[in-house]
Amino acid sequence: MAVRRMPPTLGVLGGMGPxxxxxxxxxxxxxxxxxxDQGHLPxxxxxxxxxxxxxxxxLGEGPSPVPALVEDRWSQCVGAACVAIPCNTAHAYADQLTRATEWKSWT
Known part of the structure; x- marks a missing residue:
């Protein structure tokens, strides 16, 4: 029986506007x-x-979002090859996210 290899998975950290x-x-x-359908990415x-x-x-008027963005349940459950964040303002924290997680880079 041949082992079927799963293509790389894309993780999306979203919901910050849904x-x-x-x-x-x-x-x-x-x-x-x-x-x-089978040709799409996981x-x-x-x-x-x-x-x-x-x-x-x-603006210095609220708490940092970094702890919520790097919660264990997200970083542990994904197993993705890379992560996309479809939130413009969250990208301001990309360096902090990279340092605080196992991910080499965030997009």
């Missing part, structure tokens, strides 16, 4: 050159809308 996550996933599906989406407001934190 519509941005939905828009990202729609664009990913639409732009994937798949000829059938994707795990963690939509967590309870992350503290990133804009308020950047």
């Amino acid at each position: 519509l941005a996550t939905a828009d990202f996933y729609r664009k990913l599906v639409e732009r994937t050159p798949a000829r059938a 994707v795990l989406i963690w939509a967590y809308p309870h992350v503290p407001d990133r804009s308020a934190a950047l």
Whole structure:
């Protein structure tokens, strides 16, 4: 019996606006050159809308979102080859996320 290899999985840390996550996933599906359902990427989406407001934190008016973004349940359950974050303001914390997690880079 041949062992079937799973293609790399994309992790999506989303929900910080839910519509941005939905828009990202729609664009990913639409732009994937798949000829059938089986040709699409495996994707795990963690939509967590309870992350503290990133804009308020950047302005010094709220708590850092980094602890919520690196929660154990996200970083342990994914097993993804790479992670996408469809949230503009969360990208301001990319360096901190990289240092605080096992991920080599966040997109």
